[in-house]
Amino acid sequence: MYDVCVIGLGSHGSAITHRCAQLGLRVIGVDKYKPPHNLGAHHADTRMTRLIQFEGEHLLPLVEKGNAWRRSFENIRKPLFQEAGFLTIANKNSTHFDLDVQEKWAQQHHIRYERFSGKELSNKYPVFNFNDGDEAFLEPGAGFLKTSACIDTNLENAKKYGAECIFNTEVSAVDSKKITLAGGEVINARYIIICTGAYINKLLPDHISENIYASKQIVSWFKITENPVKHRFPKISPFVWEQANKDIFYGFPSLPEFENGQNPEMKIGIHTESNPVNPEKCDLTPSEKSISKICKTPTLIKGLYEKPRKVTTCFYTMTKDHEFIIDQIPDMDDVWVCSACSGHGFKMSYGLALMFGELFTQGSSDLLLPEFSLSRFK
Numbered sequence: 001m002y003d004v005c006v007i008g009l010g011s012h013g014s015a016i017t018h019r020c021a022q023l024g025l026r027v028i029g030v031d032k033y034k035p036p037h038n039l040g041a042h043h044a045d046t047r048m049t050r051l052i053q054f055e056g057e058h059l060l061p062l063v064e065k066g067n068a069w070r071r072s073f074e075n076i077r078k079p080l081f082q083e084a085g086f087l088t089i090a091n092k093n094s095t096h097f098d099l100d101v102q103e104k105w106a107q108q109h110h111i112r113y114e115r116f117s118g119k120e121l122s123n124k125y126p127v128f129n130f131n132d133g134d135e136a137f138l139e140p141g142a143g144f145l146k147t148s149a150c151i152d153t154n155l156e157n158a159k160k161y162g163a164e165c166i167f168n169t170e171v172s173a174v175d176s177k178k179i180t181l182a183g184g185e186v187i188n189a190r191y192i193i194i195c196t197g198a199y200i201n202k203l204l205p206d207h208i209s210e211n212i213y214a215s216k217q218i219v220s221w222f223k224i225t226e227n228p229v230k231h232r233f234p235k236i237s238p239f240v241w242e243q244a245n246k247d248i249f250y251g252f253p254s255l256p257e258f259e260n261g262q263n264p265e266m267k268i269g270i271h272t273e274s275n276p277v278n279p280e281k282c283d284l285t286p287s288e289k290s291i292s293k294i295c296k297t298p299t300l301i302k303g304l305y306e307k308p309r310k311v312t313t314c315f316y317t318m319t320k321d322h323e324f325i326i327d328q329i330p331d332m333d334d335v336w337v338c339s340a341c342s343g344h345g346f347k348m349s350y351g352l353a354l355m356f357g358e359l360f361t362q363g364s365s366d367l368l369l370p371e372f373s374l375s376r377f378k
């Protein structure tokens, strides 16, 4: 019997496997593929991370503590995190971003920040065609995590600490203290954690899966037509930008390390509150509507080609209240759900790993919050 069995070795599962093995637990992890890969929620190389949590102030300790653990094993020759700042651009009528509230939190939690408006904003970021009334909030200490490097490092360290990982094998059923693989083999463990991202509902009872849905998102890459240096970090920070019509664009500067001798380009996405889809059955082709939205990017950022070089589809895992679900499944002893991170969960992965480590070695964790509980859906 293993102490811990982790189902899904992507963003969260790889970090949890790493941490539990580091604490001396006997751990086994299983994944349908071989992460990192582009069939889950972690593809496309980069994920923003910041201390200002506009999704909810309660999430700050997970990120802060997770960052401290990550720094303890981060190899400076192969960094997992790049400090690049994080810029929120919005106007006073924004429905998603309140820059005054961000400033208040920054002051309360001693987080470094800068605010820009009007001419100041255009002078600082000349490649953006700002809208009238736009203001910006910069968290200079924020930046991005390199998703593949994070997952590779977690899996290497997990192995170093003695965890067993099974790849290219699907888990087909979960019960108290046991999981069943697609080939029929059974693995027994005291604690089981299901972190299979957008595919999670397949392994959950209906009364839980009815609260979780996958939502189709698109990500694109635009080539740069002129002076690529202006479009690169450190001139541009990763940003999120709410438009007057409430569309939310986000983007990453061109990163020399990902250019691989190709022309420089920027990664641009649109945060969409789209309808629930079944990730196993839905058409992965980006919709005409989403492509026409993404094609507006060159009107917002100077020096980009009119059409994206590539547009891909991936999935957020969502709940109606956009909050995580991290809880035990009722009637199944010590089987945990770790999911629904609604487009902002990568930065929590190290904090969640610490949380599960504490739960399984100490019986409780301050990082496990009532906000994550299943009982909120009753």
Ligand SMILES: Cc1cc2nc3c(=O)[nH]c(=O)nc-3n(C[C@H](O)[C@H](O)[C@H](O)COP(=O)(O)OP(=O)(O)OC[C@H]3O[C@@H](n4cnc5c(N)ncnc54)[C@H](O)[C@@H]3O)c2cc1C
Binding pocket: 007, 008, 009, 010, 011, 012, 013, 030, 031, 032, 033, 035, 039, 040, 041, 042, 046, 047, 048, 049, 169, 170, 171, 172, 195, 196, 197, 198, 199, 200, 202, 203, 217, 218, 219, 269, 314, 315, 316, 338, 339, 340, 341, 342, 343, 344, 345, 346, 347, 348
């Ligand atoms: C477009 C986009 C942009 C995002 N931007 C950000 C950002 O800037 N910052 C941020 O913090 N977060 C961001 N996120 C969210 C973040 O990427 C996700 O929260 C995170 O990757 C989810 O991790 P996960 O472990 O749940 O899923 P995944 O990383 O997808 O891992 C799930 C794993 O489970 C495996 N699996 C599935 N089914 C089974 C099965 N039956 N048996 C065995 N294995 C199985 C899969 O193969 C996969 O490896 C973004 C997400 C998207 C889609």
